Amino acid sequence: MPIKFSHLNYIYSPSTPFASIALEDINLEIKDHSFTCIVGHTGSGKSTLIQQINALLIPTSGQVDVNGFIVASKNDTKTIKKNRRKNKLTKEELKKLEDIKLLRKNVGLVFQFPEYQLFEETVLKDVAFGPKNFGYKDEEAIELAKNALNLVGLNEELFEKSPFELSGGQKRRVAIAGIISLKPDVLILDEPTAGLDPQGCQEMMDLFKKIHQNGTTVIMVTHDMDNVIKYGSDVVVLGKGKVLKECQPYELFLDENMISLLCIEEPKCIHFAKELNKKGYHLDLSKIKDVESLADEIASNKKEISGGSL
Numbered sequence: 160m161p162i163k164f165s166h167l168n169y170i171y172s173p174s175t176p177f178a179s180i181a182l183e184d185i186n187l188e189i190k191d192h193s194f195t196c197i198v199g200h201t202g203s204g205k206s207t208l209i210q211q212i213n214a215l216l217i218p219t220s221g222q223v224d225v226n227g228f229i230v231a232s233k234n235d236t237k238t239i240k241k242n243r244r245k246n247k248l249t250k251e252e253l254k255k256l257e258d259i260k261l262l263r264k265n266v267g268l269v270f271q272f273p274e275y276q277l278f279e280e281t282v283l284k285d286v287a288f289g290p291k292n293f294g295y296k297d298e299e300a301i302e303l304a305k306n307a308l309n310l311v312g313l314n315e316e317l318f319e320k321s322p323f324e325l326s327g328g329q330k331r332r333v334a335i336a337g338i339i340s341l342k343p344d345v346l347i348l349d350e351p352t353a354g355l356d357p358q359g360c361q362e363m364m365d366l367f368k369k370i371h372q373n374g375t376t377v378i379m380v381t382h383d384m385d386n387v388i389k390y391g392s393d394v395v396v397l398g399k400g401k402v403l404k405e406c407q408p409y410e411l412f413l414d415e416n417m418i419s420l421l422c423i424e425e426p427k428c429i430h431f432a433k434e435l436n437k438k439g440y441h442l443d444l445s446k447i448k449d450v451e452s453l454a455d456e457i458a459s460n461k462k463e464i465s466g467g468s469l
Contacts, residue, residue, distance in 0.1 A: 162189040162212060162345070162376075167221035169207055169400075181207040183400045185221070189393075194368075194377045196387045196408065199397035200421065205380045208397065209347045212378070213266035214259045226344065228262040264293050267343035271350045274322075274330035276337075282308070282325070283318040286336045293341060300340075307340035308333070311366055328359045332366075339370060346370060348379040352386070364390055388412070388426040389448045396421065409444045428453045 167185040172178050182204045189195050197205050210216040211223050214230045222231035270276075279285035283304055290300035308318065311332040317325065322333050339346065348367065352360040360383075368390055371377045381387060387394055388408045396404040396417060404417055411417060412429045425433075428449055432442045440460055447453050 161191050163224040165222050165224070167211065167223060168219045169211065169216060170219045173219060181400050185402060187395065187402055187405070189376070189378060192374060192376055193392045194371050194379070194390055195393045195395060196391040197378065197380045197395045197397065198382070198387060198421070203397040204400040205397055206349055209268065209349060209378060209380060212345065212347060213263050213268055215268065225262060225266060264341050265343055266345045266347065267338035267341065268347045269335055269338055269349065269351055271353045273334035274327065276334055277322040277330060280321060281319050282313070282322050282333050285322050285333060286340050289337050289341055303340045304336070307336040310339065311336045328355065331363070343375065345376045345378065348377065350380055350382070352383065384423055385426045388429060407445070409447070413444065432456070
């Protein structure tokens with residue numbers, strides 16, 4: 160099922176002189192199994208929005224529906240429960256209204272620099288901590304941890320090492336393995352490539368692509384427009400706590416007003432394709448995600464360039 164935000168508002172320090180509206184009347188649907196990118200200026204509400212999905216922050220009003228799990232204020236939750244009982248819902252459906260722990264098992268959230276959250280004496284113990292905390296027996300937790308570590312590309316020779324002895328990129332992989340060891344249905348990423356060099360960024364994004372291809376819904380907050388066009392299936396633009404646009408990534412880069420408003424730099428492949436189209440090509444921007452797909456689109460384009468050379 161999709162993730163649905165309904166008339167969601169969030170205010171920091173409400174009922175005080177320091178009250179600040181972070182999110183205002185958010186009505187949004189994030190598609191099931193999508194790779195949705197959330198973009199916008201610093202302070203636009205991106206991190207506040209994603210923390211509503213697994214109830215790290217509770218809406219001031221309105222709600223988020225995550226496959227039957229409802230995240231809402233206490234007063235709103237009481238009303239929802241009352242209405243749902245009238246509809247004779249099952250115990251399981253009613254339980255989803257108040258079982259935050261189960262929600263967080265299904266929705267994994269990876270913060271910026273997740274490696275700072277490592278604490279156990281070995282890599283394997285650190286990754287197994289989450290499953291144990293959710294009630295898995297030791298053997299089951301260890302097996303889940305090993306599978307997650309293999310998925311993120313860490314060799315068994317590292318399993319018994321202290322996570323603090325690893326490189327920065329390896330530490331981040333361990334931290335991410337700790338999240339995906341629970342096999343969440345939704346994986347939320349908050350600037351996941353921050354601080355990484357280009358190779359580390361590429362490796363990390365390829366990992367998230369693999370996780371997405373395995374059926375997980377991925378939601379990523381990012382400022383990197385090259386990653387938006389290459390990996391995203393959908394994009395949500397936030398500004399001053401409001402949804403400004405919902406579209407496919409290539410459609411965002413056709414919207415000159417939005418590009419100007421956000422002060423974003425177009426992905427290099429899209430910028431180059433636009434320049435070619437100005438010179439007579441008719442490249443389909445919806446098919447261009449990276450250099451390779453740009454080259455394929457150029458090769459398949461039959462239109463002769465009108466006037467002069469490039």
